[in-house]
Amino acid sequence: METLKIIKIGGNIINDDTELHLFLKDFATLKSPKILVHGGGKLATKLAQQMQVEVKMVDGRRITDAETLDIITMVYAGKINKSIVAQLQAHQCNAIGFSGADGNTIVSQKRPVTTIDYGFAGDVKQVNTKPLELLLKNNLTPVFCAMTHDQNGQLLNTNADTIASELAISLSEIFNVELYYCFEKNGVLNDVNNDDSVIELITPDTIQQLIDDHIIFEGMLPKIKNCLHAVSNRVSKVCIGKSDMLFNKNNKHTTITR
Ligand SMILES: Nc1ncnc2c1ncn2[C@@H]1O[C@H](COP(=O)(O)OP(=O)(O)O)[C@@H](O)[C@H]1O
Numbered sequence: 001m002e003t004l005k006i007i008k009i010g011g012n013i014i015n016d017d018t019e020l021h022l023f024l025k026d027f028a029t030l031k032s033p034k035i036l037v038h039g040g041g042k043l044a045t046k047l048a049q050q051m052q053v054e055v056k057m058v059d060g061r062r063i064t065d066a067e068t069l070d071i072i073t074m075v076y077a078g079k080i081n082k083s084i085v086a087q088l089q090a091h092q093c094n095a096i097g098f099s100g101a102d103g104n105t106i107v108s109q110k111r112p113v114t115t116i117d118y119g120f121a122g123d124v125k126q127v128n129t130k131p132l133e134l135l136l137k138n139n140l141t142p143v144f145c146a147m148t149h150d151q152n153g154q155l156l157n158t159n160a161d162t163i164a165s166e167l168a169i170s171l172s173e174i175f176n177v178e179l180y181y182c183f184e185k186n187g188v189l190n191d192v193n194n195d196d197s198v199i200e201l202i203t204p205d206t207i208q209q210l211i212d213d214h215i216i217f218e219g220m221l222p223k224i225k226n227c228l229h230a231v232s233n234r235v236s237k238v239c240i241g242k243s244d245m246l247f248n249k250n251n252k253h254t255t256i257t258r
């Protein structure tokens with residue numbers, strides 16, 4: 001089976017023009033089929049605040065009312081997605097921008113209201129791999145933003161870490177998938193303020209203790225859950241760390257195994 005690399009980049013890379021530029025230059029050189037998934041939560045928060053739209057997050061998830069949905073559509077599917085695609089084209093990587101609505105690639109359902117109403121937030125129901133397979137086999141590189149649709153004309157906000165893991169799981173039927181979560185730290189750290197304290201291996205048996213001891217908290221909670229979900233569903237390799245882990249073999253990072 002051919003190897004497919006799915007790489008997710010988070011807010012801190014996207015917010016730093018120089019870092020994003022350097023990352024995209026390196027990403028363009030990766031030889032195997034690849035998909036880029038980007039977040040952009042921090043930029044959406046900044047814009048919402050400038051527009052005096054209240055920002056509400058619960059357990060790292062954005063409560064997405066109609067006004068917020070308009071903002072994130074402009075930020076994720078517009079500004080960030082199109083800038084990334086244009087920069088990749090400048091590096092001779094033939095990229096094509098996607099939300100889950102494009103090519104009907106990711107269908108989700110509006111999260112049911114329980115004690116919390118997340119508004120227009122979508123939980124992934126189905127990934128249609130056919131259009132992606134076609135593009136990947138023809139040397140095109142899909143670039144996904146954090147938006148899906150419900151097949152009734154409604155766009156929905158879906159966490160970018162989840163988009164990456166769901167794409168990875170579905171495409172594992174066709175490819176040997178490696179999933180990389182890139183962010184500003186060297187990996188999952190024993191001490192979040194010490195970049196040398198990387199936990200090199202995490203298994204389902206060690207994870208609960210890390211949560212109970214508050215070593216893993218906030219944004220790392222959904223990320224690690226997505227990692228476990230992926231390794232439990234045929235994804236061959238899942239890593240968290242700086243994007244250097246993709247290009248420099250000696251760079252320390254965290255690997256999540258079954
Ligand atoms: N043990 C840990 N190691 C590293 N980061 C952690 C840990 N626990 C919590 N975090 C927090 O998780 C954040 C990453 O989550 P998030 O901001 O959602 O990532 P992204 O940039 O990919 O969107 C880090 O910036 C850090 O503050």
Ligand SMILES: CC(=O)N[C@@H](CCC(=O)OP(=O)(O)O)C(=O)O
Pocket residue numbers: 009010011012038039040041042044060061062072121122146157158159160161
């Ligand atoms: C439902 C939900 O919370 N969606 C996220 C999507 C963006 C994202 O995941 O961005 P980062 O990876 O940069 O955090 C949000 O709106 O913040």
